[in-house]
Amino acid sequence: MTVAPHARHIIHDLAMAAAVVLVAACTLFLSTRSAGYPSPGERTRSIPDIEAQADADRRMAIFRFSLLCLQESGHGRLKEAIADCDKALLLDPSRTDLLILRGNTEAMAGQYMKAVADFTRAAALAPGEPAAYRNRGAAYTLMKRDKEALADFAHALKLVPGDSATLELRGHLYQLRGRPDLAIAEYSAALAGAPERARLWNSRCWARVAANREMKAALADCDESIRLDPKSVYSHDSRGFALIRLHRLGDAVASFNRALALEPRFASSLYGRGLARLSLRDAGGQRDVAAAKAVEPGIEARLGKYGFRLPVRGPSGA
Secondary structure: OOHHHHHHHHHHHHHHHHHHHHHHHHHHHHOOHHHOOOOOOOOOOOHHHHHHHHHHHHHHHHHHHHHHHHHHHHOOOHHHHHHHHHHHHHHOOOOHHHHHHHHHHHHHOOOHHHHHHHHHHHHHHOOOOOHHHHHHHHHHHHOOOHHHHHHHHHHHHHHOOOOHHHHHHHHHHHHHOOOHHHHHHHHHHHHHHOOOOHHHHHHHHHHHHHHOOOHHHHHHHHHHHHHHOOOOHHHHHHHHHHHHHOOOHHHHHHHHHHHHHHOOOOHHHHHHHHHHHHHOOOOHHHHHHHHHHHHOOOHHHHHHOOOOOOOOOOOOOO
16 A cells, blocks of 8 residues: 555544544433423523523534534545534634544645644643644644654653554654654554554555565455455555565455455556556556556656566567
């Protein structure tokens, strides 16, 4: 799995993690009596009752805009999601869960400075919680402000030692900066605390593949990731590249086929399948490579940095 889609994948999962907190809060709200409306037959109400109803209406509006933000974000409609989060935060600017959800949505949209501002505000409101620091570190990573990112990760780990989400993000920073040993160590430490997290197994698999070391261990990591989440296009993709390293080209094609069945225009799987097929002297690989370049024009150079290059000699008869 290549780095750019991996970054988007992690940010999306961070947003979904924030959403879990948000949905839990909303569910709790709906379970309270204050969320209910008076019976239609009620004619007289006291001022305290009116005030209580106004507060319930406000919280219901926050609930509605929060879920709309979450829904739009999950479907990639980031502009609409941010607008809905804006409306919810106008009604309650102190909600750290909403600030983190909006911040991650802004990061997915490439609005890193706005994301950092939201995370900073969340950290000021809840300085003892690691989430704002962890998420701000992820945004700083994408901005290539590594000193600030590492400081935020360190602070989050001081608040919650061994926090697997923070260790994963710090590992991602090291992976992006070409430091595979540190990345693998961080992912391993994160897995010690969260062995059920499929994405972590895939992250360590890809770190090993990118560094071209421990390929059997990399394949085992990908296999475990797929066992935990069979529908992860990223894990099938990483597994395909591990199999290329192991010179199991037919098996690599099969892994890329599974990835492409989940996401037909996934560029790195198209390119990987094309590379494997051309190495097998299958002329269909040329179509795969062309399709990959159409989706992501720079993919040949990007994967070439990891040593994945097209065979010099084309298929027989070319």
